Amino acid sequence: MTEFQRRRTELMRRIGANSIVILPTAREFVRNRDVHHPFRPDSDFYYLSGFAEPDAVLVLAPGRQQGEYALFCREKDPQSEQWEGYRAGLEGVVTDYGADEAFSYAEMDVVMPDLLAQREQVFYPLGCDQAFDQRVIRWLSQVRNQARSGIQAPLSIASLDQHLHEMRLYKTALEVGTLRRAAQISAAAHQAVMQTCKPGQYEYQLAATFQYDCQRQGAQALAYPSIVGGGENACVLHYIDNRDRLGDGDLVLIDAGCELDYYAADITRTFPVNGRFTEAQAQLYELVLAAQQAAIAHVKPGHDWNDPHLAATRVLTEGLLRLGILQGDLDTALAEERYKPYYMHRTGHWLGMDVHDVGAYQMDGDWRPLEAGMVLTVEPGLYMPKDDSKVAEKWRGIGIRIEDDVLVGTNGPEVLSQDVPKSICEIEALMAT
Ligand code: GLY
Ligand code: MN
Ligand code: MN
Numbered sequence: 001m002t003e004f005q006r007r008r009t010e011l012m013r014r015i016g017a018n019s020i021v022i023l024p025t026a027r028e029f030v031r032n033r034d035v036h037h038p039f040r041p042d043s044d045f046y047y048l049s050g051f052a053e054p055d056a057v058l059v060l061a062p063g064r065q066q067g068e069y070a071l072f073c074r075e076k077d078p079q080s081e082q083w084e085g086y087r088a089g090l091e092g093v094v095t096d097y098g099a100d101e102a103f104s105y106a107e108m109d110v111v112m113p114d115l116l117a118q119r120e121q122v123f124y125p126l127g128c129d130q131a132f133d134q135r136v137i138r139w140l141s142q143v144r145n146q147a148r149s150g151i152q153a154p155l156s157i158a159s160l161d162q163h164l165h166e167m168r169l170y171k172t173a174l175e176v177g178t179l180r181r182a183a184q185i186s187a188a189a190h191q192a193v194m195q196t197c198k199p200g201q202y203e204y205q206l207a208a209t210f211q212y213d214c215q216r217q218g219a220q221a222l223a224y225p226s227i228v229g230g231g232e233n234a235c236v237l238h239y240i241d242n243r244d245r246l247g248d249g250d251l252v253l254i255d256a257g258c259e260l261d262y263y264a265a266d267i268t269r270t271f272p273v274n275g276r277f278t279e280a281q282a283q284l285y286e287l288v289l290a291a292q293q294a295a296i297a298h299v300k301p302g303h304d305w306n307d308p309h310l311a312a313t314r315v316l317t318e319g320l321l322r323l324g325i326l327q328g329d330l331d332t333a334l335a336e337e338r339y340k341p342y343y344m345h346r347t348g349h350w351l352g353m354d355v356h357d358v359g360a361y362q363m364d365g366d367w368r369p370l371e372a373g374m375v376l377t378v379e380p381g382l383y384m385p386k387d388d389s390k391v392a393e394k395w396r397g398i399g400i401r402i403e404d405d406v407l408v409g410t411n412g413p414e415v416l417s418q419d420v421p422k423s424i425c426e427i428e429a430l431m432a433t
Contacts, residue, residue: 001098003174004050007167008069011048012062014163018120021060021160022112024132028054038221043353044125044164046262051097053087055105059115067100070115075104109135113142117151123160161358168352169359170373175352176407178263179375180416182219183405186257186265187419189213194421194430199248199274203228207242210256219258223265223355226256230273234399235383237345246273251281253399257355264355266377267417268403275431277424280394284382287319289422291380292402295347299370299378299406299413306367309347312380316343325384325391342384348377351405372410379403 015021025045029037041052049058049071057072064070074080076089090102103111116122116139124136136157143153171179192213193206207226214222229239230246234253246252250273257265270285272278277285294315295308317339320326326338333339350357352375362368381401384391402422407414421427 001050003172004048005098008048008060010167011160011163012060012068014167015060015062015121015123015160017063019062019123020116020119020121020154021058021123022136023048023058023060023123023125023160024129025049025051025054025056025058027129040221041262043262043358044160044168047164047168047353049097051088051093057105057108059112061115061119064115069099070101070103071097071099072103072105072108072111075106109139112139116140116143116154117146119154120152120156122154122157123163124157125160126157162360165358165360168357169350170371171352171375171407172373175263176373176375178261179265179351179405179407182223182258182260182263182265183267183416184419185214185217185219185260186267187417188217189258190254190256190267190269190420191430193254194269194271194427195433197246197252197271197273197275197431199246201246201273203230203233203242203244203246203252206246206252206254207256210254214258217258219260221259223257223259226254227268228256229253229399232386232397232399234270234401235386235397236399237383248274249278251277251285251398251400253401255401255403257405262353264351264353264357265405265417266351266355266379266403267405267420268379268381268401269420269422269427270400270402271427271431276428281398281400282424283323284384284395284398285400285424287316287323288380288382288400288402290319291315292378292404292422295378295380296404296406296413296415299376299408301369301371301408301410304367304369305361307370308376308378312347312378313337313339313343316380316382323395325395341388342382343380344383345379345381347380351375351377370408372408374408375416376406376408377403378406 026042031037039054055074059070071093073093074087093099093102189210193209207228225240228242230252231250233239253270255268257267291312295312298307298311317333350359383399384395386397405416
């Protein structure tokens with residue numbers, strides 16, 4: 001709770017007095033009649049509150065006499081709790097979650113206009129929830145209607161992103177610990193998948209093994225639907241059908257990570273279904289691995305966000321020229337991005353509570369410098385089209401991605417997901433056991 005308190009204090013310092021933050025948690029969504037999708041709190045909301053119940057809104061009002069931190073939440077209700085489980089209730093959010101003041105979610109329309117009065121700027125994530133947007137606008141016009149009684153209404157609604165998402169980009173020691181553990185759990189699950197994979201199994205069986213092994217180790221959920229693509233399915237970047245049978249002699253790509261305490265892992269490995277790489281598979285695999293290693297070497301202070309991508313595309317282009325898949329000289333091929341038909345995505349993204357985490361990638365039009373405490377993925381790949389006559393037959397339909405989660409350390413990269421093997425001999429050795 002001290003960490004959540006520290007975050008709220010820091011955010012209030014950044015937005016300044018005379019401002020107010022209104023931040024609802026995620027909504028519950030119906031899946032089908034009487035069944036909801038599993039509830040997951042909004043990451044920004046949880047980052048500031050540590051509170052995981054639905055129907056909650058956080059308010060930060062710097063300098064407010066009755067308390068700077070107000071939380072709207074569900075009231076205690078023995079009958080609902082009998083069916084759906086424990087609720088902290090108004091007293092609980094004060095004693096257990098550090099709120100200065102608690103209000104019933106049902107009272108929001110009555111209370112909120114008073115909280116907004118005399119504030120100059122409202123920080124609220126406009127455009128995320130239309131129904132809530134309408135309520136905020138209604139509250140603001142109610143305050144404006146009191147202008148003749150000398151009440152000042154807020155003049156602007158601003159996004160919290162530049163403050164809150166900047167904070168979330170720099171991970172604290174506690175957050176790095178959770179990310180490291182999420183990566184370790186996921187790494188062990190990837191190993192379990194490699195060890196049990198056999199020709200004739202189905203993609204969904206590998207997905208099931210992965211999820212089982214993560215949850216067995218205490219992860220509450222997957223961070224995103226697992227991608228398990230055998231053979232040419234690996235060339236579909238976000239293939240989640242996971243329906244096909246795995247062919248002897250094919251590679252399988254699995255991109256999967258768990259969510260632990262609302263922090264994500266995002267790991268990809270590509271390995272041969274039968275445990276042995278063919279020569280063509282191995283040539284492309286070594287190339288992607290070399291690109292990934294070159295990119296990881298650039299994940300350190302002193303480099304900027306784009307440097308790992310530049311390193312990866314250089315190694316990939318060199319290799320594609322060497323293998324005769326591309327023609328021409330290196331500098332021209334790079335300048336013309338000739339690798340793009342085979343490598344069409346970027347080399348990574350920020351990682352944190354959200355798998356594609358928040359935080360700006362550029363500042364004032366330049367790629368932003370990497371700094372200690374940032375966490376990102378490094379995930380180059382090659383995806384050879386299955387019916388492109390320009391590509392020699394032996395390469396067609398091969399899809400490879402290798403993805404690790406990397407912390408920018410003070411002295412260099414720390415690969416949080418290093419426990420899953422990725423060299424050809426390590427993979428073949430593990431799969432032979
Ligand atoms: N799993 C989605 C991604 O790698 O970005
Ligand atoms: Mn991924
Ligand atoms: Mn990723």
